[in-house]
Amino acid sequence: MYSVSVRSHMMIAHSLSGPVFGPAQRLHGATYVVDVEFRRSELDADGLVVDIGRATEVLHAVLSDFNYRNLDDHPGFHGRNTTTEFLARVVFDRVAEAVRRGDLGAGTRSIESMRVTLRESHVASAAFEAAIPF
Amino acid sequence: MYSVSVRSHMMIAHSLSGPVFGPAQRLHGATYVVDVEFRRSELDADGLVVDIGRATEVLHAVLSDFNYRNLDDHPGFHGRNTTTEFLARVVFDRVAEAVRRGDLGAGTRSIESMRVTLRESHVASAAFEAAIPF
């Protein structure tokens, strides 16, 4: 299996509901350094999994809906805890949509699976990985 | 698959038996920067794989049995080479026990597998990953 990973980041505010979160129930924030790994069994005719430039642009576009925002006010997250693992899934779903739409190039329908990792600090991260359903 | 990773470290002395180890047959030591990745298919009701704070405490507790010690004298390792890959398995087994005991919360019985990585320098690391048997 071949893979290519690109990195970007977003800076958001949010609060988390439930006693398990302790002080994180207060409004606070995070920088998420986001890696998206694209995987496929065979390279395309150019020798690529995906064009790194285009993949980075797609990732920027996905993150721009959250970047510099308070996620507590985001219409898509009403009543949900925007934990790091939850957000990894959200980014996965948005990038997968872009892959299916062909935003990364026609050949990228050959991408079979992805892993999205969000690093929230030097000591903690979360990820979501799955096949991309076409 | 969702996952969450937490990081801590331990500083130990040990020696390794067998000609393959060359100068590492002498008493020396290592800092192991330890990452534990917890994996499960579905998030819990709070939107979590595992509570990062509690997971970090469990990891600290596991490492405290080895930290600041000479592993050559550790009763659990008599006659064993405490290589980095061996220690990755030891940490895995101890954290898996804690998961089964419910030390990370009742819901963490849904954790399906883990990966434990020990970085011994900027150029070498070892890991053990497996399903958690319940």
Add this chain to the structure above:
Amino acid sequence: MYSVSVRSHMMIAHSLSGPVFGPAQRLHGATYVVDVEFRRSELDADGLVVDIGRATEVLHAVLSDFNYRNLDDHPGFHGRNTTTEFLARVVFDRVAEAVRRGDLGAGTRSIESMRVTLRESHVASAAFEAAIPF
């Protein structure tokens, strides 16, 4: 010159006032990975610049006043932009106070200067460094 550095982090929400900040004028947040470097010309009788454990505790205590908070509501920052460089100075001043109070040990009055670095992402950071006035 000898130095010792310790690392911790904080996760905060804030907004920044002024057109130069563009989208960062909105309420958002950041993880700051914080390094404090303590510097002195001579080691103490134990061979130390500062005890790493105690320095880490002092840093945790300083950051706990900001961690998991919205800095826009912090009484100490009324009317101020809590930029990364501004916060580096705030952490410097608080740690310097702790040094002067002897919270890191009596011998730490020999600490001559410090550098506080806040990494806000994998591509940007800010720092403040100065002599510690006694």
Add this chain to the structure above:
Amino acid sequence: MYSVSVRSHMMIAHSLSGPVFGPAQRLHGATYVVDVEFRRSELDADGLVVDIGRATEVLHAVLSDFNYRNLDDHPGFHGRNTTTEFLARVVFDRVAEAVRRGDLGAGTRSIESMRVTLRESHVASAAFEAAIPF
């Protein structure tokens, strides 16, 4: 599954053919920081996946055929785009050959699979992973 990873690097020149590459169609270059992860189900009698020293030597030997070279002139790559993902496969195949030849020790025929990762910058990397066919 146990694994051990070792790291080295190479510095090469190349150009890439096809409009998708934009400015990378020009002769340019890259530092690739290369990690090779060796995986097996059981440790050997010494408690090892593979000897880290020997694995590092094998990796150095593989990279020395490319290091400080213009890959456009490399006889093995005629008519091929030496993308990061393509090179990950090349390094995989060369290290797998070394494993099969016994260059890492007789016991390393128990190595079941490998992952080769090439980091080309702080924001992009590629990898190839597969079972080692014996």
Add this chain to the structure above:
Amino acid sequence: MYSVSVRSHMMIAHSLSGPVFGPAQRLHGATYVVDVEFRRSELDADGLVVDIGRATEVLHAVLSDFNYRNLDDHPGFHGRNTTTEFLARVVFDRVAEAVRRGDLGAGTRSIESMRVTLRESHVASAAFEAAIPF
């Protein structure tokens, strides 16, 4: 002293003349991960050393003259060895010009000094630092 650092990178080909360079006399290449640290004694009215977004744009613009190029053919480097330390100085001079021209904002004439660091691998880097002459 306050400082702010921003990071970008460039991917270049070059060769180095002189027996001291050994195999690096051949045409090869490098990824340089470039950090520019801007320093000043006082923050501006917005609480900034420099706007991180604008500083990043200036750094991108400076690197774009070298990125994806063979430096052996660059008209500015005729008869010069484009070592990492030499390039650190080149980037310094170009960014310093931009600061003097006001490309980072009028207030940035208060920037007193800079440090430019080029990381060429996980084990080697070079830097140039100096006051900015106005």
Add this chain to the structure above:
Amino acid sequence: MYSVSVRSHMMIAHSLSGPVFGPAQRLHGATYVVDVEFRRSELDADGLVVDIGRATEVLHAVLSDFNYRNLDDHPGFHGRNTTTEFLARVVFDRVAEAVRRGDLGAGTRSIESMRVTLRESHVASAAFEAAIPF
């Protein structure tokens, strides 16, 4: 000021005397990832601060006297606490001797100062920097 940094590591055992060290009074160990930064005002005729290959060899040679050893038994450290900051000074002095002897090349008498950094974990490091007395 120009500078070049090279990195290597050593893995040692030791114990530390005095109540301030708590559990580190027991025999334990550490991996030290060691960076040596060489500084000079002008580049040599080849465009170098120091040859990176030769500097790395000198650093390896210096560390080989400590690597894979119990520093409690090292004849040079009798009655001394081998703290991270103390060891940074020891490495500094040894590399400075090599510079003065011309082990890095005749031109390296132009090296004016050095900084030696020892990273003992992902959260703590120590350094020693000074002019090199000729």
